[in-house]
Amino acid sequence: xxxxxxxxxxxxxxxxxxxxxxFRLAETEVPDPGEGxxxxxxxxxxxxxxxxxxxxxxxxxxxxxxxGAPLEGGAIGEVVASRAAGLSKGDIVLHSAGWREYALxxxxxxxxxxxxxxxxxxxxxxxxxxxMTAYVGVHKVAEVRxxxxxxxxGAAGAVGQIAGQLAKIGGAAQVIGSAGSAExxxxxxxxxxxxxxxxxxxxxxxxxxxxxxxxxxxxxxxxVGGEHLEAAIGAANLHARFAxxxxxxxxxxxxxxxxxxxxxxxxxxxxxxxxxxxxxxxxAIRDEFIATVAPxxxxxxxxxxxxxxxxxxxxxxxxxxxxxxxxxxxxLVRIAH
Numbered sequence: 001x002x003x004x005x006x007x008x009x010x011x012x013x014x015x016x017x018x019x020x021x022x023f024r025l026a027e028t029e030v031p032d033p034g035e036g037x038x039x040x041x042x043x044x045x046x047x048x049x050x051x052x053x054x055x056x057x058x059x060x061x062x063x064x065x066x067x068g069a070p071l072e073g074g075a076i077g078e079v080v081a082s083r084a085a086g087l088s089k090g091d092i093v094l095h096s097a098g099w100r101e102y103a104l105x106x107x108x109x110x111x112x113x114x115x116x117x118x119x120x121x122x123x124x125x126x127x128x129x130x131x132m133t134a135y136v137g138v139h140k141v142a143e144v145r146x147x148x149x150x151x152x153x154g155a156a157g158a159v160g161q162i163a164g165q166l167a168k169i170g171g172a173a174q175v176i177g178s179a180g181s182a183e184x185x186x187x188x189x190x191x192x193x194x195x196x197x198x199x200x201x202x203x204x205x206x207x208x209x210x211x212x213x214x215x216x217x218x219x220x221x222x223x224v225g226g227e228h229l230e231a232a233i234g235a236a237n238l239h240a241r242f243a244x245x246x247x248x249x250x251x252x253x254x255x256x257x258x259x260x261x262x263x264x265x266x267x268x269x270x271x272x273x274x275x276x277x278x279x280x281x282x283x284a285i286r287d288e289f290i291a292t293v294a295p296x297x298x299x300x301x302x303x304x305x306x307x308x309x310x311x312x313x314x315x316x317x318x319x320x321x322x323x324x325x326x327x328x329x330x331x332l333v334r335i336a337h
Contacts, residue, residue, distance in 0.1 A: 006026070008070060009024045010071055011024035012067070023316040034083060036085075039080050043337070045076075046332060047322060061280070073098040080102075092114065096109070127297065130159055135162075138221065139166070145172075147172075148173060149216065150217070150218065155179055157322075158331065160177065176213055178199075180200060217236050219242070221243045229244075233263050242273065245277045306331075309333045315333045
């Protein structure tokens with residue numbers, strides 16, 4: 001038998017901010033699997049800021065989305081048909097063919113997971129790419145040390161939440177977070193254990209950072225770029241370490257108008273270390289990440305939030321919500337129950 005499946009396709013490439021018209025909800029037929037393959041009914045899918053970059057016709061560290069084809073991204077689904085050894089109907093698997101209801105997959109492209117060991121959303125968030133990105137940035141790139149003062153921008157987002165908590169658990173003396181609303185600032189200090197937080201709309205960034213970290217920054221975990229990066233360079237102590245994870249403030253700007261920090265000479269003067277971070281480069285430490293973070297989640301020392309959108313048809317809305325700062329924690333789309 002075949003499976004009637006809806007999918008979200010890239011209808012056109014955005015210029016600046018994406019719009020609903022850039023997406024198209026289409027229907028297709030997913031055939032029975034051949035040898036070594038399986039069909040998965042997707043239950044949850046991840047929505048992440050990097051997806052905006054893939055909508056452009058520019059290859060970076062990953063291929064752009066193809067026009068007229070479904071978008072892709074992390075997803076959790078239930079096997080409904082299998083001709084693959086070790087995978088049976090009813091198994092729950094993690095894979096990268098989100099943005100659709102059913103997916104035909106090679107057995108080697110999925111990982112079996114258990115709903116008994118963790119909530120399914122955690123495999124896409126705190127125990128998945130999101131959590132590992134935070135772990136790598138804190139422990140392998142920025143190398144947070146006991147006594148450090150750490151600033152995490154975009155701290156109420158999926159990666160920022162985890163990065164700030166891991167820095168504190170790792171011995172940082174002060175962890176500062178910035179976010180885009182008073183509600184998110186309260187979340188950072190009251191629920192997530194940040195020592196201080198501020199709304200970046202409420203005054204000049206350089207002044208707010210100076211107030212929160214009067215003795216300067218030892219580590220900056222960057223999810224925003226632009227003026228945030230410039231402010232961090234200005235506030236950095238000698239030999240500070242920067243983990244450059246994202247630049248959400250620039251994703252929807254034309255290339256010609258993207259701001260660069262105006263104080264780059266300070267990188268030289270202060271002997272700063274700025275290092276870009278892609279989680280795909282660190283697959284070798286995945287077991288270490290799980291062994292470290294999973295017990296923290298189980299014990300409640302590491303907490304996380306999710307913003308869940310209901311229905312595949314609302315996946316474009318979920319992506320637009322991330323880009324406009326309307327989500328907290330990990331953004332997920334529930335495709336089926």
